[in-house]
Amino acid sequence: MSNRPDTRKRLIGAARELFLEQGYAATGVAQILKKAGARSGSLYYFFPTKEDLLLAVLEDYRDLLWPLVIQPVFDRIDDPLERIFGVLDGYRQMLRMTKCTIxxxxxxxxLELSGSHPQARKLIAQNFSGWTAAIEQCIVDAADRLPESADAYDLAQFVLTTMEGAVMLSRAYRKIDPFDTAVAQLREYFDLLVAQGTEWSRPRTPE
Amino acid sequence: MSNRPDTRKRLIGAARELFLEQGYAATGVAQILKKAGARSGSLYYFFPTKEDLLLAVLEDYRDLLWPLVIQPVFDRIDDPLERIFGVLDGYRQMLRMTKCTIxxxxxxxxLELSGSHPQARKLIAQNFSGWTAAIEQCIVDAADRLPESADAYDLAQFVLTTMEGAVMLSRAYRKIDPFDTAVAQLREYFDLLVAQGTEWSRPRTPE
DNA sequence: GTCTATAACTCGATAGAC
DNA sequence: GTCTATCGAGTTATAGAC
Structure with a gap:
């Protein structure tokens, strides 16, 4: 009857937002409980420890990557290379909406947890791998425009590298400029690869 | 007579290492005191709050950037573009020495502090700007090999973006591969820019 | 599944002697 | 400048009623 999500989901949602804004260590359980409108008894009924709640948040991200981050862009854009920049634009929008704080x-x-929380680190790597796989698919779909020497997985990972570095700089400077600069450089790189792929790699196929 | 650094420097050094390994929020004052071999009375004599100690650490990084990170590479390598990859190799060594944990x-x-600690955020941005300036110098020194359309500042910022993203992925995967992949892609990008800069930009200068 | 109350501990920071 | 002792608040987590 009620549209309110169940307690478990509210806890995960509240934790997600607070971890995103403040980080894991800086977020207290009491704060999560307040935001979720729940009591500690409920939290520890669902999650044995605060870290288990963190793992649930990371699993949530992993499961929502395709339906929330990738699929909407793929539905809107057909060109495989433009899909890549469409995904990147999603992060640009998040930065803009939050004045480059998130x-x-x-x-x-x-960066906060990979040194000290092994299970979280693995889930984070899984998230990265899922993201990279989506981009890799785009590159494979555009393989006929790129040089044969270009490796789809390496390129996809480089796109993720660029996105993560770009987000970091934009947050540090509180300006969208570093993000835009990075995406422009990445596009220039792809343009050069495409030029290289068409100018003397394609023409010689008939021979 | 004693070679032991004074208490203030020991506190900064201990805090630097612990913040690096665990992050700021996850590091307790007691832990810093233990590592530095000091008592809380000393810490709060030098620094009014834990955050002031953080700011001192960040100022330290800023002041040590040139003598410790940049100058040794510039002394060893003359070619301006190779200097860039020499600096990047310094971060590779740190990753390797720490098994990709640091x-x-x-x-x-x-990422941990830019949302919640304004003063720290500004010092972090200063650190980024100093790093970018060193790389920008390299690019300016190699301007005759690059296309005229290439912007030195934008390219330098893209190098930093790549480095930071690459370090993040290598830490998350606990493997050096993502870092190496990113550097290889960055080199490919520079190679393409150089090829573009020589093939039809330079020849037309005499005309 | 959710509530209240609280245990057990650590946190950042302070007071005052020396 | 450095020491010991400690404050008060906040932390994660638990116990037991409902």
Whole structure:
């Protein structure tokens, strides 16, 4: 009857937002409970520890990557290379909407936790791999425009590298400029690869 | 007589290492005191708050950037473009020495603190700007090999973007591969720019 | 599944002697 | 400048009623 999500989901949602804004260590359980409108008894009924709640948040991100981040862009854009920049534009919108205070939720937690929380680190790597796989698909779909020497996986990982670095700089400077600069450079790189792929790689196929 | 650094410097050094390994929020004052071999009375004599100690650490990084990170590479390498990859190799060495648990100290703190600690955020941006300026100098020194359309500042910022993103992925995967992949892609980009800069931009200068 | 109350501990920071 | 002792608040997590 009620549209309110169940307690477990509210806890995950509240934790997600707070971890995103403040980080994991800086977010107290009490704060999560307040935001979720729940009591500690409920939280510890669902999650044995605060870290288990963190893992649930990361699993949530992993499961929502395709339906929320990738699929909407793929539905809107057909060209495989433009799909890549469409995904990147999604992060640009998040930065803009939050005045460059919030970027990629995974990257955020990656640097804070990868040294001290092994299970979280693995889930973060899984998130990265899922993201990379989507971009890799785009590159494979555009393989006929790129040089044969270009490796789809390496290129996809480089796109993720660029996105994460770009989000970091835009947050540090509180300006969208570093993000836009990075995306423009990445596009220039792709343009050069495409030029290289058409100018003397394609023409010689008939011979 | 004693070679032991004074207490203030020991506190900054201990805090630097712990912030680097664990992050700011996850590091307790007691832990810093233990590592530095000091008591809380000393810490709060030098620094009014824990955050002031953080700011001192960030100022330290800023002041040590040239003598520790940039100058040794510039002394060893003359070619301006190779200097860029020499600096990047310094971060590779740090990743390798720590089995990919520790990368760039600034990037680490950037994502954790830029949303909640304004003064730290500004010092982090200063660190980024100093780093970018060094790389920009390299690009300006190699301007005759690059296309005229290439902007030195934008390219330098893209190098930083790549480095920070690459360190993040290598830490998350606990493998050096993503870092190497990113550097290889960046080199390919520079190679393409150089090819573009020589093939039809230079020849027309005499005309 | 959710509530209240609280245990057990750590946090950042302070007071005052020396 | 450095020491010991400690404050008060906040932390994660638990116990037991409902």
């Amino acid at each position: 970027g990629c939720p995974i990257g955020n937690l990656a | 990368g760039c100290p600034i990037g680490n703190l950037a």
